[in-house]
Amino acid sequence: MGKYLVRRLLKSLLTVFISITLTFLIIRLMPADPVSLMVDPKLSPEVQAEMRRGFGLDKPVPVQFVIYIGNLLKGDLGLSFKTREPVTTVLMQRLPWTLLLMFTTLVSSLAVGIPVGIAAAKRRNSHFDRIVNVIVTLSISIFIPFISFAFLYVFGYLLGILPTGGAYTPPPGHGFAYFLDVARHAVLPTLTLFLGNCATIILYSRNSMLDVLKEDYIRTAAAKGWDDRYVTRVHALKNALIPTVTITGLMMGSMIGGAIMTETIYAWPGVGRLIYDSVNAMDYPVLQGAFLLLSVTVVVMNILTDLVVSKLDPRIRLGGGKA
């Protein structure tokens, strides 16, 4: 493993630490009484006192921080105000649905975005390139509720061919029927997230392909008389992919922001919809936990893209020697 990867891993750890610190500070530094924000006012006084001791709210702030981190390491994020269940349990029920949505979005965006971006770069300033550019410009600045409403209006209301909410038709079925049912429910949320993310990937793969095509080694390969498609596929593609993969990692944060609104609108039972429900219920422990969980998800995704980049770029894999 190169120095580069070690540095990236340390940065990931730092990112997680900063999000933990932020969630800790948000509640403690607010002008309102932190105790009433942390401890459910509906509970009996004895239970409240017990929870205060559990959170360490009777001790000074630095000690509270240490207790907080200790609890986190044990997977203890407190109890949900709304359901009285441990926050960890609540989150873990929701996480697979969000991961499913993100995974399908990511795979479809990459599968469509990279070929389209490269085709646009190869045919620069053609009609195809111009049309792609207009679509990309519009899709990048899209407001997610709007595009969701438009999809719901057309496919759910006018045509009535796709479900308008939820992840499956209750009660959940079994086997292949269940799979089909979930897939039908996932079409519109995935499509909604796909638009913006695919546009970003098209933009970056087009631009980096344009940069790579200007390189001397491409001209050399062409001068040797190799087939244009071969040069694109073998010589240019790999180098053009590096910025695209990097931006895919950076996209995760905003993708999760989009997922919150998408899940809310389509009543998709993931972490995003949980955030919306918790906002309305003023369920602070769940909100904090959800933010932490999403940060960790983003960091893990970033580590994965780093590994892909280091596979693509031998300078990173080998550079810096052993570490």
Add this chain to the structure above:
Amino acid sequence: MKRSPSKRGFVPAFKKNKLGMVGLVGVALFIMVGLAAPLLAAYPKGYGTELYMKPSLLHPFGTDGLGLDILSQIIWGARTSIYVSFVAVLLAFAIGVPAGLVSGYFKGWAGGVIDTLIDVFLTLPILPLIIVIAAVIGSSIGNVAVVIGLFSWPSLARVTRNATLRVSEMQFVEAARCLGIKKRAILFKHILIVIIGPILVNLTLVMATSVLSEAGLSFLGLGDPTTWSWGTIIKKAWDAGAVIDTPNPWWWWFSPSMAIILYVVCFNSLGNAINDALNPKSRD
């Protein structure tokens, strides 16, 4: 004073860009509508008698489920959007530019630490963080604007840092250093003026994204219930089932969404045009 060659070409190059001019006019219109809202429309409140009216001459964008005129709501929403984006831009500028300048100019540990912080905040999922904070501190429009602003600086800092890194190696900076000019003056006078272009471009992006964030927050129920914003209108339409239920007053959610999209597209094309006019090479 002699004008630098890049400045000489900026205005003509900008004027040639049709999309950029459209963006500029659009931005000017939005700002004027926002400022003049009290003159253009009465503040929509209470309830009217004409519920769910389709767009007509009297109500160009129709009326909502309370019989209020949607055009007036959008005009007052423009005021909120302008307010939120200016607060966000001011805060992003106040934090991001010094952070970028310092981390780009000082190569030592100070630069490294700030650079790492920029990276970390660029990776964090910012919208969930803003949601948590807004939920805890309560969502007045002032709070929402400040929180959005507080987390809009990382991309600006990154742009400033990259530009500073490039410029701080140039000879005029070295000359300034040799003349014994204070570091603060070098940073905020000599360097900042040269790199103001990319900063300006990024600020237009912050204007656009901050309105998207505000609309998102309002849509999730974290907006200010006493202020009209485009996100609030969309939330009300959504809560009233205006999207998939019958009767289906599509104009209720369609017009505020169009306002948001136009606002974002105008600022983005303004930014693109500034960028192109500053770098004639990138236009080919």
